[in-house]
Amino acid sequence: MITTQSLKERWTIFKEQNPKARIRDAAKELGVSEADLLATQVGETVQRLEGDFREILKDIPTLGYVMALTRNDTIVHERKGVYEKVSFNDHVGLVLGPDIDLRLFMSHWHFGFAVDENGRKSLQFFDLDGSAVHKIYLTDKSDETAYEALIQKYYAVEQIPLIVTVPYPDKEDSVSNEEVDDQAFKKEWLAMQDTHEFFGLLRKYKLDREQGLRMAPEGHAQLISVDQLKRIFETAAEREVPIMVFASSAGCIQIHTGPIKKLVSMGPWYNILDPEFNMHLRExxxxxxxxxxxxxxxxxxxxxxxxxxxxxxxxLIFGKRKPGIPEMKEWQQVVYEAITA
Known part of the structure; x- marks a missing residue:
């Protein structure tokens, strides 16, 4: 068992040897979770939060203009704006502002911290296994007084530099293609009236998402290359075609809707670097x-x-659209040109 002190020492040494490494990468190298590492700093640069995280999220609008960050291992999604129209139906939540647009799954929100990284202040939330589900960073336009008040309101009684994380079991295997009624699946795909019906279709036939795409009706799912993906981004940027970029952790789906402009490749990362929206994608x-x-x-x-x-x-990436309105022809053209060039 790794003690808090020994983990803290190992992380200190790791940071000295890898000063530019992100905490997520450090955690992987050290064989622990990001939340485990962060907890070693409780009482110094980190404060533990407690209470109903749904109530914390309802208070986030008081912070004003902030940066919301949701990521998985391959993509980082950062969107600046104000949290608006925060609501919950039991453990499923929505944030429906024009800038910050989130779908929240609170059964995956287990640990909360207020973090001060050399003056860069944030609220960070983690799953039971210690993986990050969502982070909220202050900007120079944020209300720091409201931030301090929020910390005091949800300040944990016990500020212990140790948490107990529990790994999730491996995902259940999906059924083999031979076990699926291929024709019935295709027929139901073609009968969909809403894109959200796809999730129910996968559950009904016990398929994972990519497996479902492999079994799609002719002409409804096509593999493309990374270069073709980048061409789609570049053409959308050139023609100012607004897009939607969905990125998710286990506990949050974060959505950007709007045009994109500045596209930059840096090593393995393909980036969108706009004033309000940043995307970092590991090619x-x-x-x-x-x-x-x-x-x-x-x-x-x-x-x-x-x-x-x-x-x-x-x-997931789409052209900008809303229910009740047909998809933009401009978006269809951008995709068609990229995959047929």
Missing amino acids: DQIHSIWVTRKPTKDGIVTGLDLFDKQGNSIA
Whole structure:
């Protein structure tokens, strides 16, 4: 068993040897979770929070203009703005502002911390296994007085530099293709009236997401390359076609809707570096990219599904759209040109 003191010492040495390493990468190298590492700093640069995290989120609008960050191993999604219209139906929540747009799954919110990284202040939330689900960073436009008041309101009685994380069991295997009624699945795909019906379709046939795409009707799912994905981003930026970028952790889906402008490659990372929205995508960790076409009552919806080597969803990308409004022809053209060039 790793004691808090020995882990703290190991992390100190690691930071000295790798001064630019992110805490998520340090945790992997040290064989622990990000939350485990962060907890070693409780009483110094970190304060533990307690209480109903739904109530904390309802108080986030008092902070004003902040930066919301949600990530998985392959993509980092950062969006600046104000938390608005925060609501919950039991353990499922919504944040529905024009800038900060989130879907929250509170059964995955187990640990909360207030963090001060050399003056960069944030609220950080973690799953039971210690993986980050969502982080909220103050900006120079944020209300620091409200931030301090929020910490005091939810300040944990016991500020102990140790947490107990529990790994989740491995995902259950999906059924083999031979066990699926292929024709019935295709028929139900073609009968969809809303893109959200796809989740129910996968559950019904006990398929994982990529498996479902492999079994799609002819012409409704197509593999493309990373270069074609980048061409889609570049053309959308050039033509000012607004897009939607969904990135998720286990406890949060974060969505950017709007145009993109500045695209930059830095080593393995492909980046969108705009004033209000940043995306950092590890090209070398993308295993497959699918262009999907799903029928709805408003017509075909064209999307991009990105997966890693383990079959985990990295991100979803669409043209900007709302229910009741047909998909933009400009977006369909951007995708068509990129995959046929």
